[in-house]
Amino acid sequence: MLWPFGSTWRPVRQKRRDTVDLRWLSARTWTRRWYPQGIDLGEWQGRRTLAVSWFRQDLAGTHLASRVTLVDLERSRHLDILLTVPGDGDGDGDGDELEPAPIHAGGLAWFEDRLFVAATRRGIWEFDLSDIRTVRGAVAQRLAGARPRGGRTTALVAVRTRVHAVPLRCSYLGRVFDDAGTPLPRVLIGEYLRDDTGRIGEFTIPDAGSAGFAEEDVFTPGIAQMQGAVRWADRYFVSQSDHLRPGALWSGRRDALLRERIPLPVGCEDLALDLDAGLLWSLGEHPWRRVVRGIPLARLGVDGGHTESTERRT
Structure with missing residues (x-):
């Protein structure tokens, strides 16, 4: 097995004048079976890593599987981890007791070994990244939502440990940082x-081993088709999709969000703050238009999470 990073296909990091783009060099670029959704930053095997969630469906729209792709930001290599839930198998440990996680995975929040994933109308699901398992053959193909076809398929899987009930639709979730850029044990769920x-709600995550998010605040920004939200100090960033047109980015205080001139990718989805690199990450989901894009915070006039600049707004 190729470990920790060594999948056959790799996204290429392309530095452009205004953004940092990652593009997939495989069928991920155009497939109508897997769709990218959520995004967040974390550390994997001691390396800064970008996580991108995907859901798989058949051509009739039936959900089949979900996964998270971990991308080494320095080397651009990636690996996939299938998201699974405990099933009704015999529990012999070879994966037969697992089932594919039936969730849209519209947003991610990564806290050390705890990965929180938006489950739309079913709260937030938590997965344990410290207990990654290896499955093979027909089991690996089943958990990936593929038809058994023989061969020596190998896959990595993460297992759901908890379901956190939240009184919102839970379409997406994002991280929260204080004035100094320190990550807080909180998330925005929208x-x-x-x-x-x-609505967008701010919640404190529970301690490891506990369930239930503690509500801190809920507000309605008045923005249709919101796809992601993050907060740095008193400044919010919210993404808004527009079908096959470039997405819109809104930012500012919660009661004074304004639309930025800088567009988001076509079919934009979730957002993630990368304060170490000074980037705001987003991604596009549509086939042939898929990109994972980092927008320099300096282009947004951000200084310590507070600076406002009216000339960059529409």
Whole structure:
């Protein structure tokens, strides 16, 4: 097995004048079976790592599987980890007792070995990254949502440990940082709705081994089709999709969000703050337009999470 990073295909990091783009050099670019959704930053095997969630469906739209792709930001190598839930198998430890996680995986929040994933109408699901398992053959193919076809397939899987009930639709979630850029044990959880009634709530995550997010605040920004949200100090960033047109980025205080001139990728999804690199990450989900994009915070006029610049707004 190739470990910790060594999948056959690798995204290429392309530095452009205004953004940092990662593009997939495989069928991930155009497939209609897997769709990228959530994004966050963490550390894997001692290296700064970007996590991107995907869900798999058949051409009729039936959900089949979900996964997280971990991308080494320095080497651009990546590996996939399938998301699974305990099933009704015999529990012999070879993966037969596991089932594919049936979630859209619209957002991620990564805290050390704890990975929180948005489960849309079923709260937030937690997965344990300290207990990654290896499965093979037909079991690996089943957990990936593929038809058994023989061969020597090998896959890595993470198992759900808890379901956290949240009184929101849980379409996406993002991280929260204080004035100094220190990550807080909190998340923003938001609702994707076609109209402007979607809410964003801030919650404190529970201690390891506990369930239930503690609500701190809930507000309605008045933005339709919200796809992601993060907060740095008193400044919020919110993504808004627009079908096959570039997405919009809104930022500012919660009661004064303004639209930035800088567009997000077509079919934009979740957001993640990378304060070490000074980037705001987003991604696009549509086939042939898929990109994982880092926008320099300096382009957004951000200074310590507070600076406002009216000339960059529309």
